[in-house]
Amino acid sequence: MCGLPNRRALVRHISRHQVVTIPRECTRNVTIGKLSDEVLLNIFRYYLDASPRFWPRLVHICRKWRHIVFLSQRTLHLRLFCTHGTPVLKALDCWPALPIVVRYGGPPALNPPAPKDEDNIMAALKRSDRVTSISLTVTRSLLAKILTIEETFSKLEELFLLSRDNMQVTLPSAIRWGPRLRRLHLTGIGFPPPLWRLSSSGDLVDIRLHGISNSGFLSPKALTNTLSKMARLQSLSLHFLSTANRTVIPLLSGERVILPALTHLDFRGDTEYVEDLLARIDAPRCRDIEITLLDEPIFRPSPRKFWMDMQKSQRRADILFSEHSVSISLSQPAPTCLKLRVFCEPLNQQLFSITQVCRRFSAFLFCVQDLCIEVTRLSNKEVGAERWLELIHSFEGTKWPRVVGDQSKNTVITLQSYPTRHEMALLAVHKLYISQPGPRHAPLREAVVSFMVSRRLSGHPIRVEYEPLCHISQLRGTGPLSHQVTIEALSDDVLLNIFRHNLGTSPRFWPTLTHVCQRWRQIVFTSPLGLDLRLYCTYGTPVLKTLDCWPALPIIVHFGGSPTLGPPTTPEDEDNIVAALKHSDCVCSIGLTITTSLLAKLCAIEKPFSTLEELVLRSMDDVQLTLPSTLTWGTRLRSLHSTRIAFPALPQLLSSSENLVNLRLHEIPSSGYMSPKALANALSGTTQLQSLSLHFLSPSSYPSHTDVSPLPGERVVLPALSRFKFQGTSEYLNDLVTRIDTPRLGDIEIRFFNQLIFHISQLCCFIDRIEMYKPHRRAEILSSEHAISVTFTQPEADARLTLEISSEQLDWQLSSMAQICDQFSSSGFFFGVGDLHINTTQPSSGQDDGDSEHWPGLIHSFIGVERLSLAGQLMTNILRTLRAADQETSPLSALKYLCIQCPVSSTLQAAIRSFVIPRRPSGRHINVEYIGVESVDVHEMKMVRLWDAGKEFKRRRSGLRANADDERVPGYEKGQERLHF
Known part of the structure; x- marks a missing residue:
């Protein structure tokens, strides 16, 4: 073997451009033991950058490598990884005091910890002064153990928490971190009301709060105040589970929070929340925005500074209509991307x-x-x-x-x-x-x-x-693609994200991915939680054949359940339904239109549905059915809808459903009757209930009852209820609302059957206990062919109260509604109503003159009305009756404006004169507005018309000593004229 000097001589020959052939005997083998410590350190750094978990393998090679690794802990960024299969109890005492990384779940694609892993997790978390990263899928048993931790995680930099199986929990107060936290990801985990722990993290770079329920609701003002100290925040992601009613807090100028480093914003929730949130922040560098709206996109008319400051040079727009949503993406130039999505199903x-x-x-x-x-x-x-x-x-x-x-x-x-x-x-x-x-x-x-x-x-x-x-196109004017990338070159993580995006819009078609190739099949089956895989059993699905071929995934059974979907039509469909329901421990959603034959087969199912989250049942062809008592449900039920179905075990079902969010019992038959006291007691544990809808089939659906009203301290509190709908008799509703308190209720819709006497004294007290309904400013009375209703709203709030009575005769409609309004007016509920709209859409009849005598009795309750709007075919009769009543009782004494929907007939003009002019001697002037035409013929009313040139005229008529000053009102719009008498 040649020595080093001969090697240097060969190099000198090569540098002189001489072609030299190195003899075989001059070559030498360089073993890894000859490498210097510095070279080995660079090799270790390159290796651990790709696989940081496997540094313990290096220390077991030899003593020299062990010495290099432990001597360069900070350079190699060594961490102790506590994850699945790691003997944490043994390993923590064997290694030096290195930073600890705890990973047992966290992201949806990772499996949650098993019961045997919880001891390892607690052993690692108790060394809180060394833990730098936590990634956990929280279970109930693990949550109870975490509450025993008292020390602060002073060096924590990453915190990823995921609630298992949609379990809504609050962030344990035991988890306290220092100011070094940089990344915070929470899914299904709510913050306690004070956000002081989040406010102390000024170095946060990435915040992701997903699965926020109403119980962990964060107001935009509280959130922006918390973010005001985070000057390094680059990514913010907020995902709400559902829309929530709340009180809008007006924003004063100069109150915006500046986030100078924010570049990515991801939001999922209602329109009002995102508008209020973006009105409170300024993000000059934000270029990647994705917003998903869960409600109808009704935006405020005023422009927001957040949108005005964004770059508006987008050259490409992509609109995608999928099965459950529609989205628009605006891109180009490349760094800027704005995507907005709305969840709705009908095209x-x-x-x-x-x-x-x-x-x-x-x-x-x-x-x-x-x-x-x-x-x-x-x-x-x-x-x-x-x-x-x-x-x-x-x-x-x-x-x-x-x-x-x-x-x-x-x-x-x-x-x-x-x-x-x-x-x-x-x-x-x-x-x-x-x-x-x-x-x-x-x-x-x-x-x-x-x-x-x-x-x-x-x-x-x-x-x-x-x-x-299959053509892949590029933006016009940007040139051809520089190179082609085949799908085989994509990594598993990229394919997993592609699958997740695809299944987000079409979750039923995941089996198609598994049939493409073996690699795709392996990716899909190794990430069932990340892809949210479900087995769909519906029309035409060979359930009996496929259930044994697929893994034990959650099952969704959909055979009807809504008026637009038909029931199971063949005996094969019913056999498939029963075959799927027999796997009760896997069924998570049921939507069925039940027939008599299917009901008989369901009696054979005895095992409880322990994982059921959604239950939708509907009776076929208006047949009233009673569900067998052998069917039992677990505690994870979140949504229950039934139509013409009687539940013998409904009180027990509601009492055990702590996670219930939506309860809808429609067309309740007499066999499904439940007293108000039993219903209130059954709802006492549903603290997450947001929507409650009760519709009785007929007044005879329930017998009379003599329950004793509870004391104020004995009422059942439903803290999250925001929507309540009822159809039945006033006695049942009066008894029910006596037993419940709903502090956040904002949308109330009540429909009474036609009765002779209405008892709603407790309903008035129930509404008075809701702070959101103080006061109302606008009321709308609508009289149609089959019902009459009164709706109360507020201009700056989402609160809405609708009272409706089912009746066809106009005299019954007016007298019944007047009876209800009298009981409300006695409590001062109508005192703040200043804007009253009356619209009559039912056809005119020969008895209108007699029926209209009841209008003063109804309108008399609105004593503080300053603006009255009339529309429909009965405007003339209403004004005549009000004129006749004005001579005695003087209704609407505070009236200042009268709004008339055109066209205006001569008879209506005469009625307007007879109502407006006699009030002038007493000093009660009324402005009359006409809406719906470009001009009004005021010559027939013996008044002066406003000419286009803007001239003013005065005219006197015999028998009428009155001056009419006709002037154009500031803010005049085409289609509206205002006359002052």
Whole structure:
């Protein structure tokens, strides 16, 4: 073997550009033992960057390696990883005092800790001064053990907590961290009311709060005050489980919180919350925004500074209609991305929602040139072209529209529609890209040809290019793709994220992924929690064959359950239902339309449904059925809907359902009667209940009762209830509301059967105990052909109270509603009502004059009304009766404005004069407003009309010594004139 000098001589020869062949005997083998400590340290650093958990393998090689590793703990960033299969109790005492990383679950894709792992977790967490990262899936037993920890996690930098099986828990007060926390991820974990622990973390970079329930509700003001000290925050993600009613706190100018480092914002909740939240923060560097709305997108008219400061140069827009939601993504330039999604299912509702979003963000659509509309859902109902036209008309500058999906024909037809006679949709279009239609898509081809012809005839010719379904296109003007990446080159994590995104919109089709290849099958089955896999048993599913082929996944049984879905039609369907329900420990959701034959088969099921979360049952063909008592449910039920179904064991079911969020019992038969006292006691443990709906089938559905009213301290408190609907008799409701308190109730809808006498004294007291209903400012009376209703609302709150009586005769409607209003007025409930609207939509009859005598008795309750609005066919009769009553009882003494819905007949004009003019001598002037026409013929009223030139006239008539000053009101709009008498 050659020595080192000979090697150097060879190198010198090579440097002189001489071709030298090194003899074989001159080569030498360099063993790893010859490497210096510095070289080994660099190798270890490179190895541990990719696999930080496996550094203990290095120390077992030799003494030299062990010495290098332990001597460079900070350089190698050594950590003790406590995870599944790690003997923590033995290993913690064997290694040096290194930082500890606890990972037992946390992300949905990781498995939760087993009962035998909880001792290892507690052994690691008790060394709180060394723990730097915690990632846990919290179970009930583990939560009880964590409460015993008293020390502070002073070095904690990462905290990931996930609630198992949608169990809503509050962050244990035992977990206290220091100021070094940088990442906080909580799923299904609520904060206690004070946020002082979060406020102390000024170095937070990433906050992710998912699965926030109403019990852990964070107000926008409290949240922004907490975020005000986080100058390094880069990512903020908030996901609420459902919408929540709350009181809006007005924002004063200059109160915004500046987040200078925030670049990513992810929100899921209601529209009002996100508008209020974004109004309170300024994020000058935020470029990646994703917002998912769980309610109808009704935005406030005033612009918000958060949106105004964003860059509005987006060149591409992608609109996606899926099975359960609709979304729009605005991109280009690349660093900026704005995505908004709305959850709704009917295609007609999706079009309306996305149109509202586009109108709200019209400033972002001005520069959009590339528009892609993709429909990945099936629709049984045709949607009119006007709906598509309202959406497409928002993108006036689009040059290259692309249409993909089942609604391509309707979209193309819309492009050749005309919003007005002199305007054409999308005048700037140069070329239309559309998916290559198959041989059976003749209507689509005809629509494309018709579109091209109409454009050419109008002088705006365009080109149409067909694209294959698997074609990958790029933004127009950005050049070709630099290289092609096959799907085999994607890592497992990337594929898992792709699968999660795909199954988020189409969760039923995950078996299709498992049949692609062995690799995809392995990824899907190793992440059942992360992908939220479910076995769907529905129409046409061979349940008897497939249940034994798949793993033990949660089962969803859907055979009907709603009026739009039919019942199981064949005996095979019923056998499939029973076969699926016999796996009761796996069933998590049931939606059934029950027939008599299916009910007989359900009696054979005896095992409890321990994992059931959603139960929807409906009787077929208006048949009243009683559910067998052999069917029992667990404690995880969150939603219960029933229609014409009697539950013998309903009190026991409600008492054990602590996680119940939505309870809907409709068309309750007489066999399903439950007394108000029994119902209130059964609901005493449902602290998470948000929506309660009780509809009795008829007044005879329940017998009379003589329960004793409870004392104030004995009432059942439902802290999370925000929506209450009732249909039945006043006696039952009066007894029920005596026994419950609902401090957060905001939406009340009550419908009484037609009765002779209404007893609602306790209902008035019940509403007085709700702070949100003080006071109401607006009331609307609606008289229709089959019912009369009064709705009370507030301009700046979500509180709404509707009282309705089912009756067809107008005299019964007015007398019954007057009886109810008299009981409310005695408690001062109507004192704050200043705006009263009356609308009569029922057809006029010959007895209207006699029936209208009851109007003063109803309107007399609203003594503080300053503005009265009338619409419908009975306006004349209402004014006549009020004029006749004015001579004796003088109703509406505080009235200042009278609003009349046009058209106005001569008879109505005479009634207006007879009501308004006699009040002037007593100093009660009334302004009359007409809505619905461009001008009003006031000559017939012997008044002076306002001419277009703006001149003022005065005129005297014989027999009437009154001056009428007709002036245009500030803020006058077309279609409205105001006259002052």
